[in-house]
Amino acid sequence: MSATATVAATAGSAADRPAGGGLVVALLLPIALVNLVGFLLPVFNLALISLQEVQASGAMTGGWSTAKWVSVVTDDFYWELLWNTIRTSLGITLATLLVSYPIALYLHRSSGLWRSVLLVMVISPLLLSAVVRTYGWIAILSDQGVVNSVLKAFGAAEPWRLMFNLTGVTIGLTEILMPYMILALVAGFGRLDPRAEEAAATLGASPFRVFRRIVLPLSVPGIALGSLLTFVLAVSSFITPKLLGGGRVFLLATEVYDQAIVTLDWPLAATLSMIVLVVFGIAIAVYGRLVRSIG
């Protein structure tokens, strides 16, 4: 609360400024309070929790310790978890890019009402719960699902295992993260000058050559932004991995949830969530370097 008090105090001294500092503070106070109580304090507290001493019984002693960090860093299970998470998320990012690119390019080239309709079709899934979309994937991928009943109709004896494994999680998350990638790519295409493509085509380049030499290189910033978004969202999603993985797919985010809700080991959950943030930080740093190298 002392932060608010300081803000209020500065406001008092600034009240006689012509810009109306008191008014500004009064208008911003509610949002600042929500931010403080619901965001800053909990996140700060979370970082501290990962450094809290815990007894064997699970009770927190109030002392400090790096024991959780040491035990996580020295346990091969968590390294494998981290590697699994990064590998899976990179795979999802690549798959998302590959299926999103044609849609984004198509959107970029279309216009008028048709384009608006398609854009709404791209955006609408974002407004639909991940639970609903994951449920749809269960209906498609399960043993009695769409894919397997088609395979059965063609005489397959055994159902194809598409769920409760990484395949299902990858397919589901790829689709769920597509809108973010498409929007980032479309925004990136916005800077593409149609005259450059036209010029290349007039000078005799084949459509594929125009794509490879002009469209693709110029869309790299959009690809980079979309990939960053997709990657960090893949690392932190857990609804889809939980439901499509059926408890058999272990990723960083699902482990955070399990430790927090099932095992109730909050210091461990806090430590793992800090590792999620470290992965985020590294991804953003890589993105920043990439963008700078493009110029």
Place this chain on the structure above:
Amino acid sequence: MDKPPISPALKCLAAIAFLFLLAPVLIVVPLSFSGDVFMSFPPKSWSGRWYAAILQNPKMLEAFLFSVKLAAGVTVVNLAIAVPASYALVRLAPRGAEAMTSLFTAPLLLPTIVLGLAMLIIFARIGLLATVPGLFVAHLVVTLPYVLRVISTALSTLPIAVEEAAATLGAAPATVFRRVTLPMMLPGLVAAGALSFLVSFDEVVLSLFMSGPRLSTLPVEMYHHVESRADPLVAAISVLLVVFTLAIVIVVDRSLGLAKTFVK
């Protein structure tokens, strides 16, 4: 505007990609009319029994009503907080306005799983877990950044000349805001309100952390149902939710243009 022609190959690829994108939403429609006890596709028989089953499921109905009330309450409070804040940040433009905007929208950058855990730990300590205020604050924190951003954008694109004209003609600042600024930013308010309602209504990660056996939202109840049982009940609920979402999206699109809210 001259655009390069779309090649048949691109059309084909885009159509396949669109099919993939919409597949999970499209599949729940026929599935919701299944007459089977378990989820299988194609269904062996057809019926409306799963729609009837929703009405006989008090847990789902209760969760739905709570989700609607929560989303509506969150939206009202969001607008009440974000309109003054946007006005201060955009129109009064105090020193550090940009830094403050970043801070206020920062909860969006944090993974919800981390935010959910952070709230779980602190809310458990002050006894707000699985309570209405706890869920309310959690939803407020993740929806407020969207609302602030949409309203700030709406406000900053308004022609300031009209407001200046009103002020020059002698209207007090409060009158200018009430009679000129507010009516002009109405489309932005509608979009922000709809977005806030939908994000809160669909929110599942924070709600999972903050809810308990006695108090949960519709997405949380659906999550638990899908986790434990494979029947077409959730398909029927999903179809109703798709219709519900679509209705809101169309209303917003009519009043503002949804595409403009997301893509500049």
